[in-house]
Amino acid sequence: MKIFEEKKFSVGELKGLSRKSVEEHVKLYGGYVKHSNLILQKIKELSEDSEKNAYALSEVQRRFGFEYNGMRNHEVYFESLSGGATSLTEESILKSVIESEWGSFDGWLAHFKTIAMTRGVGWAMLYWDRKDGRLLNAWIDEQHLGQLQDCTLILGLDMWEHSFVFDYQPSGKKQYIEDFFVNLNWSKIEENLKSAK
Numbered sequence: 001m002k003i004f005e006e007k008k009f010s011v012g013e014l015k016g017l018s019r020k021s022v023e024e025h026v027k028l029y030g031g032y033v034k035h036s037n038l039i040l041q042k043i044k045e046l047s048e049d050s051e052k053n054a055y056a057l058s059e060v061q062r063r064f065g066f067e068y069n070g071m072r073n074h075e076v077y078f079e080s081l082s083g084g085a086t087s088l089t090e091e092s093i094l095k096s097v098i099e100s101e102w103g104s105f106d107g108w109l110a111h112f113k114t115i116a117m118t119r120g121v122g123w124a125m126l127y128w129d130r131k132d133g134r135l136l137n138a139w140i141d142e143q144h145l146g147q148l149q150d151c152t153l154i155l156g157l158d159m160w161e162h163s164f165v166f167d168y169q170p171s172g173k174k175q176y177i178e179d180f181f182v183n184l185n186w187s188k189i190e191e192n193l194k195s196a197k
Ligand SMILES: [Fe+2]
Pocket: 025, 028, 074, 158, 160, 162, 163
C-alpha cells in the first residue's frame, strides 16, 4: 500500500513563536500523517469482510477527511514559515492577482486578518479557484468542514489554539496573526500559486 510521507520543514527563528512551540506543532502534523496512513490501512483490513465490519468501516471512512486535510493544511502552513521571511516583490504575479480581486494588497490583508479572527478554532485560507481562475478567501472550521472543492490552498493560517497559545496565551491571538505575516516566506506562496495555475 502506498503511504503518505511525513515532510521535514526548515523553520528557523520566528518572531513570537518559540522553537519549542513549533516543534510540538510539527509533532501534531506527524500525527495527521500517521493517522491518514492508519485509516487507509484499516479500511483495507475492514473491507475484507465489509458486511460484518460495515459500521466500523463507515466510521473510519468518515474520519479520513479530517486526518488527510489536517496533514495537507499543515504542510502548506509549515512550508510557508520555512526558509526565512521574504516579501512579495512588485513584479509578483500573486500581488497583481490579489490587487485585481480585492483592489489593493492592503485591502486583501485586512480582510484576511478579519477572517483569521473568526471565533472558534479553524483555518484562515487563501485558495486558487481553478474553475473560475480567481482567488478566494475562506474560513474553515475543522479541516474537513468547509474546504472548497476544486480549489488549491495557496496560503493557510492555522487558527487552532495549539498553534499559538503556548507563546501568546488565548488573548494574544491578534498578535499571533500579525507575527505570522512578519514571519511569512511569500516566495513559497508565490510558488503555490504558480503550481496551482
Ligand atoms: Fe495545527
